[in-house]
Amino acid sequence: MKRAVVGSWRWCVRRRKPLLLTVGVMVATAGGVFAIVRVAMLLWGNLDKMAGEDERAQITAVSILVSVIFGIGGLITLVLLIHRQVYQARHQRHLEKVAADNLEDAKDRLDQARDVAADTRHDAAEKRITELYMKAADQLGHASAAVRLAGLYALDRLGREHPAHRQVIIDVWCSYLRMPYTPTTPATGIVPIGADLTSPTTPAQRPHDDEYEVRLTAQTLIADHIRAPRTHDSERDTALPKPDSNFWGSARINLTGAHLIGLNFDHCHLTDARFDKATFTGGAGFDEASFAGGAWFDKASFAGYAGFREATFTGYAGFSEASFAGSAWFDKASFAGAAGFREASFAGVAGFDKARFTGYAGFDKARFTGVAGFREATFTGYAGFREATFTGVAGFREATFTGGAWFREATFTGYAGFCEARFTGGAWFDEATFTGYAEFREATFTGDTWFRAATFTDFAVFNVAIFTGDAGFDKATFRHVVLFGGVAGSITLGDARIQLVYPHALPWGWRAAAADDGPGRRLMPTLRAARTRRKPRRTHKARYRTCSTSRPRAVATTS
Template identity: 35%
Template sequence: MKSTSASRELVSILLILLAGLALWRATAIAGWIDWPAFLGWIWRHGLLIALINAALIAVVLACRLLGIGRPGKTPPRLTWWMVAIAAAIVAGVTWGSTSWLLSEAIRATDPAAARVDAIKTGLSIGAATAGIFALLLAVRRQWHQEAAAADLSHDAGEKRITEQYTKAVEQLGSDKAHVRLGGLYALERVAQNNPAQRQTIVNVLCAYLRMPYTLPGEPLDDCADNDVISLYNERIQEREVRLAAQRLLKQHLTPQPEDMFWEEIDLDLTGAALINFQLVGAHVRTAMFTGASFHEGAYFIKTTFTFGPGFSGARFHSSANFVDCTFNRGGSFGDAQFSGMTLFRQSIFMGPALFIGATFADEAHFAGVKFTEGVQLDAAQFSGRANFSNATFSGECGFVGTIFDGPANFVGTTFNGDDPWLHSATFTLGTPREVLKVIQLHEKAATNEAATEGR
């Protein structure tokens, strides 16, 4: 990039020089400018012109050194050599202009009066030059004051945010449910008003949900003692606090409405106890649910995961809904336990999909799913119906040791990759006709390949 920029600057300089030469030649030919007379005038006034140029260059350099007009740059400390250079420039401009004016005064009709005027004018020019530097110092002082005020305002804002954040986190540690709820919404307000704090506050919400929690269980009998009732009520109240935290995540990880969306957020809910968890239409950068427990359903409908989410070892105690999800880097569901109906219909895995050792106690629907970079279902177990109709398998696929205890549907399924090792799977109710065709096709291909190599 630097070499390209330097080349462009060199080409620009050359073009400017060529344009200048062309303009000079055109004016010389046309006679618009008497160049010998013009150059003679410059020669006679060369000292003054040089001093004026030196003063202009000095002003530009002073602006750069003082940081004027460069936001975010700390004003440098004034040093003695800066003052010395400014004084030398003022003295030089004063002497040069006075000397030139005095030389011109000799040609006047009244040389004595002209010399007095020349001295006055030269001193005025020197004073004006000094005034320019004084103006630069005043501008620097004003800019410095504004920068200091902006820094104070920024520090005050940061301090206010920190105080609000600290107070809200303290509220989360209260033994009263309504105080904890207040802390959640206070954190949300801080995050909504300060985008830089959003990931930090999401981390706090996730940490809260990762805290150990036991569900209330079935409603109590009328004969339960007071201690049991008190514990039950505490769990009911904590359940509401956790549901509120989950709703906040759902609300701010959904792109619509746009002003409420928190983009590029990472979730770490490893080992969390989640209740009726919903991320419908959400966009998440990374999501870790390793070892998490999902109670009363899990809903990830139309959710987009930028990086592969981790659900290894997760337990879905009720239904799990991943319909129409997009896994941009695949996903890991190894050793996950699906107790209820599991839906992955129309989802897309654009990276490796890992279901090694996963168990499906109820129906599992993968109809229309696209595995573009392979899927591993080795040692997975389907106790209920397994529906892979119209699914597309590309890349490396594995069904080694997979057990299908219920009906298996592979109608319309497409295998674009290598041998998926379906012959190593166990179909308790009989191997589906579509699977047999795939097995026979790959066995025939393997036989032909072996015969070709034997020749």
């Protein structure tokens, strides 16, 4: 209670301090005047007693009296002047504070007025944008192709002037392209390499209808606005430039199930791209395209050329069950995330030369009818080719498999080349079938390697291959020439079968014996593992042993 009273008193004192100071000065002034008068009267009344009758003493007393009076008056004047100065300073501060408060209030009112004006302009602009948007949308649904083209360009102009609506406009264009479409004259999908994908070269490849022009315009507008400008054609820009009226930056693209003709997205930048079940006719170009998010091409159909050269996939890249009727080029493409090509079908050339797979790479049950090129490809993670079918040439020359490489039950009908390939992790070729020429010359197998129950119908060449881990060919069947000359490492061929139809070069210490359950031959190593074998001589005859059905040697028995 006492604290509350004291606090209230102090507050009152602070609030009334100027008034109390003025009253105090007035009281002090009045007291000073009264004191002067009183002192003057006392001195004057006692002048005779103090100075006597001496005139000079009286004059001195009067002088002293006057000095005292003037001194007290001067002191009072000084006090009054000080008070006046303090009051004027306080009043000036008060005026300045009032002016600052008024200025702040004026600024607040001005800001409020500006906000109201900005809101009014924004509402007017949004209303105008909405009207233009609705008008363009109505134009896109018009029966006339010219009106639909006008709607596309109206949205383009709207996006150039209003950056906040660019993604929405791209979404509208994508929605239009997702609408069902059947060309009156279907495109053949055959486009020469290097040709302009947006303009098929022959009239037979180009649909003759107005809707084709509208769709081609929509595709071109999307591509032009997500393609970063380049200073030179050969220069690969690493950083995105700032968006402007032409380049709108990386965008989300959703063309699921769309029918796309001659799509050209070369050098484009996409955040998330969905092309699930899309149909690409007349060619599809994604060379040096950048996919910052996921890229879904699952069950997509590429009727013509498909180019993904030097494309960059930062997230998931899905091509499961995709169909490539023409050539598919992924040379030097980079897959930072998982890459799924499960059950994909490649009817033409499938080029993955120098491609980089950092994460999961799944080609299980994929079908390669034409040439499959994986020359110098790099698989850092899992590489799966389980039950994959290679009808044409399968080239994995100098490919690198850092993780596990699975070719279990894969079928190689044509040439299968793994020359100088490097398998750092395990390599599984169990039950794989090599109908054509199989070449593993100078291949390096650092981990365990298994060819259990594999079948080699034609040549099987493992010359100068290096097996650092265990290598097993149990129950493998060699029906033609098999060459293991110069092999280094630990190899077990206890149950492998070989038919001695042509001369064979066998590692040192191996022999070919008659099979117990058939007319074939079985490779039986004299020493269980190559690590215990005798060091071969430098001469060619000492390094290999040759056996044939026409003239069997001591190491081979004929049936």
